[in-house]
Amino acid sequence: MVETILPLSVENAVVRRRGKVLVGPINAEVSETGLTIVMGPNGAGKTTLLRLLHGMERLASGGQLKWQVPEPQARGQQGFLFQAPIMMRRSALENVAYPLTVHGVSRKDARKQAAEWLARVGLQDSADKQATVLSGGERQKLALARALIRQPQILFLDEPCANLDGRATREFEALLHSVHEEGTRIVMSTHDIGQARRLAQDVWFIHHGQILEATSAELFFEDPKSKEARAFLKGDIIE
Amino acid sequence: MKMGPLLALTLWALSTVSAQAESLKMAVTTSFHNSGLAEVLLPEIQKDTGIEVQLLVVGTGQALRLGEAGDVDAILVHSKAAEEEFVLGGFGVHRREIMFNDFVFVGPSADPAGIAGAASATEALGLIAQNGASFVSRGDDSGTHKKELGLWADAGIDAEARAVSWYKEAGAGMGASLNTASGLNAYIMTDRASWLKFGNKGDLALLYAGDPALFNQYAYLPVSPEMHGHVKAELALQLEDWLVSDRARDLIDGYVLEGGRLFVFNAKR
Amino acid sequence: MNDILAGLLHAAHLIFTLDADLIEISLRSLRVTLSAVLVSSLIGLPLGCWLAVQRFRFRRLVIATLNALMGLPPVVVGLIVYLLLSRSGPFGVFGLLFTPTAMIIAQVVILTPLIASISHQAIRDLWAEYHDLLISLNTTRRQRIMTLLWDGRRALLTASLAGFGRGIGEVGAIMIVGGNIDHATRVLTTAISLETGKGNFALALALGFILIGLAVAVNLIIHSLSRTEVSGRW
Numbered sequence: 001m002v003e004t005i006l007p008l009s010v011e012n013a014v015v016r017r018r019g020k021v022l023v024g025p026i027n028a029e030v031s032e033t034g035l036t037i038v039m040g041p042n043g044a045g046k047t048t049l050l051r052l053l054h055g056m057e058r059l060a061s062g063g064q065l066k067w068q069v070p071e072p073q074a075r076g077q078q079g080f081l082f083q084a085p086i087m088m089r090r091s092a093l094e095n096v097a098y099p100l101t102v103h104g105v106s107r108k109d110a111r112k113q114a115a116e117w118l119a120r121v122g123l124q125d126s127a128d129k130q131a132t133v134l135s136g137g138e139r140q141k142l143a144l145a146r147a148l149i150r151q152p153q154i155l156f157l158d159e160p161c162a163n164l165d166g167r168a169t170r171e172f173e174a175l176l177h178s179v180h181e182e183g184t185r186i187v188m189s190t191h192d193i194g195q196a197r198r199l200a201q202d203v204w205f206i207h208h209g210q211i212l213e214a215t216s217a218e219l220f221f222e223d224p225k226s227k228e229a230r231a232f233l234k235g236d237i238i239e
Numbered sequence: 240m241k242m243g244p245l246l247a248l249t250l251w252a253l254s255t256v257s258a259q260a261e262s263l264k265m266a267v268t269t270s271f272h273n274s275g276l277a278e279v280l281l282p283e284i285q286k287d288t289g290i291e292v293q294l295l296v297v298g299t300g301q302a303l304r305l306g307e308a309g310d311v312d313a314i315l316v317h318s319k320a321a322e323e324e325f326v327l328g329g330f331g332v333h334r335r336e337i338m339f340n341d342f343v344f345v346g347p348s349a350d351p352a353g354i355a356g357a358a359s360a361t362e363a364l365g366l367i368a369q370n371g372a373s374f375v376s377r378g379d380d381s382g383t384h385k386k387e388l389g390l391w392a393d394a395g396i397d398a399e400a401r402a403v404s405w406y407k408e409a410g411a412g413m414g415a416s417l418n419t420a421s422g423l424n425a426y427i428m429t430d431r432a433s434w435l436k437f438g439n440k441g442d443l444a445l446l447y448a449g450d451p452a453l454f455n456q457y458a459y460l461p462v463s464p465e466m467h468g469h470v471k472a473e474l475a476l477q478l479e480d481w482l483v484s485d486r487a488r489d490l491i492d493g494y495v496l497e498g499g500r501l502f503v504f505n506a507k508r
Numbered sequence: 509m510n511d512i513l514a515g516l517l518h519a520a521h522l523i524f525t526l527d528a529d530l531i532e533i534s535l536r537s538l539r540v541t542l543s544a545v546l547v548s549s550l551i552g553l554p555l556g557c558w559l560a561v562q563r564f565r566f567r568r569l570v571i572a573t574l575n576a577l578m579g580l581p582p583v584v585v586g587l588i589v590y591l592l593l594s595r596s597g598p599f600g601v602f603g604l605l606f607t608p609t610a611m612i613i614a615q616v617v618i619l620t621p622l623i624a625s626i627s628h629q630a631i632r633d634l635w636a637e638y639h640d641l642l643i644s645l646n647t648t649r650r651q652r653i654m655t656l657l658w659d660g661r662r663a664l665l666t667a668s669l670a671g672f673g674r675g676i677g678e679v680g681a682i683m684i685v686g687g688n689i690d691h692a693t694r695v696l697t698t699a700i701s702l703e704t705g706k707g708n709f710a711l712a713l714a715l716g717f718i719l720i721g722l723a724v725a726v727n728l729i730i731h732s733l734s735r736t737e738v739s740g741r742w
Contacts, residue, residue: 056643075646086641089634089659099645102655251539264606264689273706295606295687296702309595310605414705421707439707467595469603 005067005074005153006032006185008053013063015048023048023209024063030154030187035180037200037217038189041238045209046189047083050156053187054080076103079147081157085139087131092123095131096145103150117145121175137168144175148184155179157188161195173199193233197221205229207238262291263474264311266302268382269412271315271457274340274432274501276494283490288477298412299382306330306460309467313475317457318382331460332472337482338491338502339456342386343448345434346372346426350446354426360450361394368396371405373425377416378408382455387428390452417443430455435497456505483508515713522714530715534722537695540608540682541675544615545623549668552620556627556667557653557660560635571628577621582614586681589614593685606687611695614681619671626670630663631656665734669727676723696722 007029014024023045030036030053038046051057055065055075067074088095097114101107118124121141126134131142140160147155157176161169176199180186190196196203200217205226212226224230231238271277272294281292295302295311299318305311307330315337316322325331344354344363352372357363367374377384391401407425409416413433420427421441429437434445459482464472481487483506491504522530559571591597593605593613604610634656642652657664679697686693688702696719703712 054644056640072646078644080640080644082640086638088638088641088655098655102645102647102651251542262692269705291691293606293689293692295689297687307596309600412705414707418704418707437707439709469595 005069005077009066014060015057034201035186036202037196038204040206044206050158077153079152079155081160083159085143092131093127121145137164154185264293266295266305266311266314270430272296300380306462312471313461315459317455332463335459337457337506338504339454340502342453343431345443346446347424348444355446360452363447364394373405375420375425375427376408378410432501511709514710518710519714519717540611544612545672547616548619548623552623553627556624557631559628560631574621574625578625582680585617586684589685610685611682614685615675623667623671626667634660
């Protein structure tokens, strides 16, 4: 049995680029279960925050990420969906199988599991198509299957529905819901307030690279504490 | 990707690229090769002695360098002074004269300098210089080039007197220089064989030949096995024996190109 | 115009009569250049890929040098390889000068920077695309390079074919290190050079047309071989 890597605690984490602070200092904890939505206006640092949690950003000295297991083991237990899904120049099936084959699973087993995951996200008929010819919604579902095939304990999603139409968004949310039901910890960013209301159990509201509120969804939508969050929820432009 | 055919292609490309028979490398001059005599002699040599002679066709200067470096087993060139120096330097076992052919002057068929009636080669060059008629020189330090420079010296026309306006140094082999002369419609000194075989004569015509000063002695020099242990000295001596044999004499003297005899066998036995 | 027509006719004649000498030197041309392309690809493709993936101190300098080496004059390469392989040079004991092997070595020196440079450019773009995904999937550098080489194989094939194009038409270096020996190291380009020197423009041109035809044929064959498995397109 694999050790659980959660909770993750973040201490004093700062990401700088060319001397400018993009995000931080962040002090937070990602609990063992739940579905956290990261909200905030464009440019608030949502993407950088998710990448930071996934270990893809170099932290300024003094900051750290603490999983319950050492870093290399923790890495294998995380999945990440990028806003613009990265499609490898291979068939849909081989895209999904890639995380397994690259980590030593036999080609036959990997393809079998990949076919199951493709069926789960409704892409069984596209298995042999080149991934790059798929539509936006199909790509995001393919990326989801690829991120989940190693059965991570936690899945990060960076505005996965930003470029999807209503129907694709509905399908994607349903998939996400069932993944969460099965026990995968989810941290997802969005600036779509409606989506946040539909999915969130917890909300992190960030602005100018800082977490201004980290609270339950109920409390956040009923009674936001900061004036920025109130303005954001009202639909005002905030600077 | 279908790997099968690509793999087959790869294996073929990498399979033994050269089949080694009993072969001997000999550096010869462009003029000798252009004569076409090699194409008559080489198959006969292989038939009689079993030696496959691989010819490196270069200028005399480079042929001597190849021998000095030990990159060939023997050389067949035509520049007596340089050859004697080669033997003196210990690079060659000895120098064996085999045969001679001759140089000729060709030029525009109208012969503006009037060299056709010249009494000697040096007089012909004098006429060209006097008239400032275009003249193409090999300019590549080859045996032919050295011979030409020697003739200018004999004619008393030194380098400064040969103005760039009419004296063009091609810096190229015989064929390329002939192409240049044909393009410029200029005079040029060439060995007779290269001229006869040349396919791009244009308006050029053979204007002057016959002066003994224009004779061109070929000599065979085996590379010294004392200097370079790896050279095929025995094969080189076998080849030399063949080159001075009656069989070689008949083939060399009997070689005819475009109706004319090219070489005179004069090896001493 | 007459010369060109005569060249075409001569080329047709040589091909339809299956001229033995022509076939011999054409096959030798192919062997020498294909071998050189193969060796250069084995060095150049991973090198280009590695340079795209790996950050190190003198990376820019190495890439700039590589790009500059693409323009190496073949004559200079030929001369250097000649001096190295000459009996009186450091590698003289192997007796490689004036053999097809020497020609392959010279061409490898010429083609490797070209293939590495083109593949570096292609892989750099692919790496920019895949970077986040491969980092996220916790891959090692070796796994990244293998993935990029495989997924970029179409572009890499183009790099190798560019190498083939340069190699098959190259004359300066192989003339010097091969010596243009009949039945041993004569290839199409050196034969063209020789026939031009003799003023046999028709034959030289005929060989030239055959060289061009051969280059086109090899490109077509390799493209069609590499396309057989592909169902989709991108």
